[in-house]
Amino acid sequence: MQVDWYKDAVFYEVFVRAFADSDGDGIGDLAGLTSKLDYLRWLGVDAIWMLPIFPSPLRDDGYDVSDYYTIHPDYGTLADFRALMAAAHERDLKVLVELIPNHTSDQNAWFQASRDPQHPEHEKYRDWYVWSDTDQKYEESRIIFLDYEPSNWTYDEVRGAYFWHRFFHHQPDLNYDHPAVQREMLRIMQFWADLGVDGFRVDATPYLIEREGTSCENLPETHAYLKRMRKFLDAYAPGTLLLSEANQWPEDVRPYFGEGDEFQMNFHFPLMPRIFMALAQADRTPIEQILARTPELPEGCQWGSFLRCHDELTLEMVTPEEREFMWDFYAPEPRMRLNLGIRRRLAPLLENNRARIEVANSIFLTLIGSPVLYYGDEIGMGDNIWLDDRDGVRTPMQWEASENAGFSTAPAEQLAAPVIEDEIYGYRKINVAAQREDPDSLLNRMRELLRIRKKYPAFGRGELHLLEVHPHTGLAYLRATVAETLIIFNNLAPEPQTVSVDLADYAGKTPVDILTGETYPPITEELYVVELAGYGYCWLKI
Known part of the structure; x- marks a missing residue:
């Protein structure tokens, strides 16, 4: 078995909820994704990364996990997951699931027991989360969701204490200073490895542990635990990929590779906005500058590259002047902006200019690392900036020109999110079926680029x-x-x-x-x- 298969791979990021609905309830599911594996194989991708599929209140599209050991009922069952894994592996497709170790939902049974002194399991779970009598601790830590959260602390009336959260207030952070929490996350990885997953995309890795007088990011204690995760997986399921979401400067991401003993892959976040900056300025300098800061990686490690994803186009790692320029150029409408970023898909960002889209993809596919393609970008899907939060870039996949874009047979009002219907990006014009029939379509061009990339190992x-x-x-x-x-x-x-x-x-x-x-x-x-x-x-x- 080739353990560094990811170096030659093209990844495809899919939001199961918005991809394909098999049972007509208006919500994409695992059986729907399974039915589209032949398309993904035809397109030329090698690995599928699914956004969260665990039970959740879905206040953050599944990044608020209430149970790590089964499938959200909207998406199916563990039997459906096993069927997906078998079908994917028959087609030589790898499958990555999303692991969210930093935080849970406030509806998770662990948190409910932790917050309530009267709960029968309170003693077991009391210290599984980060509690404090004051909200004045860790004051050097930045607030990530500036548009939504005034503090990283929220007061809980039941416990009479504050709990720590780096993201939304309904996502309390787990306490990785507690040995039981560390062991539990390893058990969760073991459970999904037993089901045959080929890798984990690990969410929010810099924030696992807190220390006073620091930013509570990138701490040595966090790296020590991440190395433990890797050592466990290497022993238990050799060849299983760990792909990190460390949204940091390249030199700060470098430690997440360790000496080849931590993550095999990390996303290169600051490269992505500089590709758009270079196109806006018709000047390669921003790309040169960030690559000059990009360190060499240990043997067996790889960057993950991307143009767009399920989140906003982050502008955290640019200067304030560059951020204003990017907002003015790519997000002139206030609704296009979110936190310190831009909530737009690739084609709208590039004004649906086919040549600009192609050259952006040329850079994306050839410059550095293994590319991660966001679902729908291969056909130039649009977005809906009037939906809440980041839902506007998570709309249903546009399969064909029939009702609901071929995504679902449910009535339109029952869909998980409305399909795009405008004159430029609407599903009657932009869809897989039409583009498969057109030899000059963006879809067929992307397929050809992926086919040729695969022939030349130098790209990976x-x-x-x-x-x-x-x-x-x-x-x-x-x-x-x-x-x-x-x-x-x-x-x-x-x-x-x-x-x-x-x-x-x-x-x-x-x-x-x-x-x-x-x-x-x-x-x-x-x-x-x-x-x-x-x-x-x-x-x-x-």
Whole structure:
């Protein structure tokens, strides 16, 4: 078994609730997802990452867990999950589930026992959460959900004390200073490993442990426990992937890889807004600057790259001036903004400009790490900024032009979220069925890009070397292994560009475009010149 399979993989993030409804109740479910596995295999993805599927009050789309050991009844049963796993593995698809170790729902039985001194299990669970007689502790910790929460502490009338929460007030943080909490999370991982999962996307990893006088993020004690998680999984289910959501600067994320003994993968959060910044400014500088801060990784480790996801496009790790620029450029309507970010999908962000969408995907698929594609972005789905919180980027998948976009047979008013119906992004115009039939569609282009990416291991395993290109509207880089060398050119500007670069080290080589088969002029000692269309790109093998 190849334990570093994730290095060559393309991941697909799916919100089960909005993907496919098998029983007509208006809610996507596991059986619905199972029915669409052939589509995902056809598209060319290798692994499916499901957003939370555990029982939950759904006040935060499942990130408020009330029971870690079964399936939310809206989504099916454990038998449905086993059927999904079997069908996925038959198609050589890996499956990741979401693990939320930092916090639970306030409806979780553990919290109910912890908060209530009269509860028969209060003694067992009393210290499973972070309680305090005062709300003045950990004052150096930032508030993450600025638009919703005035404090990281909430007073509980039943217990007569404050409980700690880094996110919503209905999501109390677990106390990882308690040995029983640490053991319980390992049991949960064991349970799902026994069901055959290939990996865990681990939510909110920087916040597990609190210490006075710190930001309560990235603490050594947190890393010690995360290493324990990895050691346990390596022994119990070798090859199981741990993918971390550490929304931090690259140098602060580096410790989450440990020495190859913590997480195998972490998302590269600050790269994503800088791709959009570079496109907005027609200047590669933001990408160069963040890659200059990006450390080398231990053997066996990999970055996870993405353009969009189920959350807002985070602008936490940009300057205030850059944040204002990005808001003004990409989110002129106040409803498009959320917390310190932008709640928009990829196609609307890029004004549904096909060339801009393609060059963004060219960068995404070739620059660094293993790509994570958000459901619906392969067809250019739109969003609904008038829905609450981040629901506007979590609308039903648009399968076809029939009622409810082929997502569900339920009456429209019963759907988990309304389908997109506007003139530009509405399901009658933007859907999988129509794009599969159109050889020039975005969907078929994305499928082709994924197919070609898969043929060249350098994209997942090769070294990355940025090239000094003139002018700054060009972004070019080498992806190289011992066996192959690829040169990628991207035009960040809407106008055609003539870009030049020093490739003298490869003089005598003749580049071939792996996307078109076109042979380019041989490389010489002179500056190498490439003509790029507006927002054009080419992938060359030398």
